[in-house]
Amino acid sequence: MSARERARRQHDFFFSPRDYLNDPAVLAMGLEARGAYSTLLFAAWDLTEPGVVPENPVALAALARATAEEWERVAGLVKAAFDGSSRPGWWVQKRMVVEHRRQTEWYENAIKSGRRGGRNSSENRKMARLPQGCLEASSTASPASPASPASPASPASPA
Numbered sequence: 707m708s709a710r711e712r713a714r715r716q717h718d719f720f721f722s723p724r725d726y727l728n729d730p731a732v733l734a735m736g737l738e739a740r741g742a743y744s745t746l747l748f749a750a751w752d753l754t755e756p757g758v759v760p761e762n763p764v765a766l767a768a769l770a771r772a773t774a775e776e777w778e779r780v781a782g783l784v785k786a787a788f789d790g791s792s793r794p795g796w797w798v799q800k801r802m803v804v805e806h807r808r809q810t811e812w813y814e815n816a817i818k819s820g821r822r823g824g825r826n827s828s829e830n831r832k833m834a835r836l837p838q839g840c841l842e843a844s845s846t847a848s849p850a851s852p853a854s855p856a857s858p859a860s861p862a863s864p865a
Contacts, residue, residue: 717752738779739784742772751802759799
C-alpha cells in the first residue's frame with residue numbers, strides 16, 4: 707500500500723448504517739437535521755480530537771456546512787445526538803471517540819504486522835535465491851565443526 711493510500715485510509719471510518727438509522731436521536735430528526743448531523747459527523751472525524759466539536763453555533767454551522775438560519779432550525783435535534791454535559795463547552799459524540807480509538811489501534815497494529823511480514827517475506831526471497839545445498843549444509847553443521855565439509859581443517863576422507 708502506498709504512502710498516499712495509507713494517509714487516505716487514516717481518514718476513512720467504519721460506519722454502521724443500522725446503528726445510525728436506529729439511533730433514537732436520529733429517529734427524532736427530519737431530513738434537514740439528519741443531513742446536518744451526518745455532515746457534522748463527517749467533519750468531526752477529521753478534527754484534532756475526533757468526535758469532539760466546540761459548542762459554538764458559528765463553528766457548528768460551518769462544520770455542518772449550514773447557514774446560520776439552517777443551523778438554528780436543527781441545532782436542538784442535532785445536539786441530542788451528542789453528549790453536551792461531560793465536557794462543558796463541547797459536544798462529544800461518544801461512539802465516534804471510541805471508534806476512532808479502536809480504528810487507530812487497529813491501523814497501527816496492521817502497519818506493525820505488515821512491517822514484520824514484509825521483513826519475513828524479504829528474508830524468504832533472499833533464502834530462495836541461494837544455490838541448492840547451501841541451506842542444508844549450513845543448517846546441519848556449524849562452520850567450525852570438523853565434520854563440516856566447508857571447514858578447512860576437516861580431514862580428507864578415505865577413498
